[in-house]
Amino acid sequence: MKKKQFIPLASGIYINYAILGMATIIISQYSSNFQKMWNTNLAGISTVISMIGIGRLITVLFAGDLSDRIGRKPTMIVGMVATIIFLIGLALSTSMIMAAIFALFLGVTNSFDDASSYPALTDAFESRAASMNSLVKAAMSLAQFVLPFIVAVAPDAKITLILMAIIIAVDIILIASSTFAAQTTKPAATKQKIAAAATKQTNNRPKMAIDGMALIILGFTISFTFYVYSQYLPNFGSTVLGLSAGTAKGLISWYAISSLCSVFITSVLVTKIRPMYLVTIYSAISLLFLILLVSAPSLLMIRITSIVIGFFAAGGIWQLGLTVLTQYFPLKKGKVTGYYSFATALTYFVGPFVSSFIINDTAVSVLRVFQIDVGVTLIGVAIILVVLLRNLKYHFI
Known part of the structure; x- marks a missing residue:
């Protein structure tokens, strides 16, 4: 057809x-x-x-x-x-x-x-x-x-x-x-070929309880970073920086256009750099600029950070994390994808729900929400480093 x-x-x-x-x-x-x-x-x-x-x-x-x-x-x-x-x-x-x-x-x-x-x-x-x-x-x-x-x-x-x-x-x-x-x-014969390839690839296999769980949690932290940032970005602009409503809402455009560019650039980079390395680099850069933003908030800093988060946190890193997970467990792609998506879905509830107990019309409360975003992103960086070090040691992929 x-x-x-x-x-x-x-x-x-x-x-x-x-x-x-x-x-x-x-x-x-x-x-x-x-x-x-x-x-x-x-x-x-x-x-x-x-x-x-x-x-x-x-x-x-x-x-x-x-x-x-x-x-x-x-x-x-x-x-x-x-x-x-x-x-x-x-x-x-x-x-x-x-x-x-x-x-x-x-x-x-x-x-x-x-x-x-x-x-x-x-x-x-x-x-x-x-x-x-x-x-x-x-x-x-x-x-x-x-x-x-x-x-x-x-x-x-x-x-x-x-x-x-x-x-x-x-x-x-x-x-x-x-x-x-x-x-x-996928026919059974294809599954058998995948199993044979997986066995041939290495005698060391990733452990679901360690590597699988770490990558599933990473699905949560990656999503938390960009989702909480995008939802409360206008509040940061208006409450913390004192911007007009129009200017504060317009900050999302810097984030969105950067995310759009990242989709295409990352799709090229992933053909030259292994997904696991990209996830590590992208996560670390996002963490750095979130820390800079909450430490020294300014109009210039939030515009730069919006570009950074759009590119490195929202433009394709989630898909890269899923790629690593399915490479680790090729015979359980459907199951691990479901777990990974569930962790992401949890973000859409946990992020706003936790924020609802903190945020109000004060700059301090909005900054606390972004500090939580920093903390979760830091956990994500720690997790991907553990996964990376285990892969370097055991050569899973």
């Missing part, structure tokens, strides 16, 4: 993820607007954001199995319908409780979209799966770059939410009418 037949499918997926990228940060971008609509404060906003993580935690472990059983298309459409419920729900919410309930649906979206979209692209573009999948992240980053400008033009959150819901509704029609490739399954 000609690849051109799958172009509408790919286009629909990228449009879907562009809206998802906006939806991920829209609560923080319209924070002051939502505080008035829902009669709450910054702590309440954090609680609503944390519910996204709960929705993802509830669904992440069975969404993949459902995608394999009922097919990519219906699974994807379920995720897109959940997006519409989230967007319209936020627009109609009059309290924090209502908003928190609707926020659960964006977590459902994350699980169902990831479980269907990435496999659908891989099935349709087998020879170019990596590059086609990397464009998903590019679509999200580009949309997040644009969102602050949309917020400046349309300060009423309801208008933006409704327009996004309309785009998703049209996109559902595009996806529903698109051709999907047949789902691929």
Whole structure:
């Protein structure tokens, strides 16, 4: 089947993820607007954001199995319908409780979209799966770059939410009418070849209790670094630095455009440098600039740090960590990917939930949230160093 037949499918997926990228940060971008609509404060906003993580935690472990059983298309459409419920729900919410309930649906979206979209692209573009999948992240980053400008033009959150819901509704029609490739399954003979290759590769095998667990926890720390940073970046700008609302919200554009560039640059670097080394370097650089930011906050420093975090923490390092994990356990790719994704889903709840007990309208409270981000990133650096040293000693890969 000609690849051109799958172009509408790919286009629909990228449009879907562009809206998802906006939806991920829209609560923080319209924070002051939502505080008035829902009669709450910054702590309440954090609680609503944390519910996204709960929705993802509830669904992440069975969404993949459902995608394999009922097919990519219906699974994807379920995720897109959940997006519409989230967007319209936020627009109609009059309290924090209502908003928190609707926020659960964006977590459902994350699980169902990831479980269907990435496999659908891989099935349709087998020879170019990596590059086609990397464009998903590019679509999200580009949309997040644009969102602050949309917020400046349309300060009423309801208008933006409704327009996004309309785009998703049209996109559902595009996806529903698109051709999907047949789902691929790996035959037993191929599994035997993988097992033979793994055995031949080295007599030393990574231990799930040590190396596997470390890399799964790394999935949490990597996600925590960029997710907490992106969610509370506008608060840092307005509260700690005293920037205007427009300038503070615009800081996310530095982060997003850097993340977009990283997607393409990292995809080239990974062909020349081993993923494990890139994860180590990227994590260390992110940690350094987070420390510099909380030690000496300034407009210049936060712009530089936003570029650094966008590039080194949000532009592809998560995928690199997953690559190392699946290289370590080639016969358990599905299982370890599920664990890794679950750890990431935990971030979407733990980060905002913990922050809700700390953050308020004071600069000190916002700085404490970023200090926690530094601490978690430091743990991530320590973990990848342990994994790296064990690999150098035992030559796992």
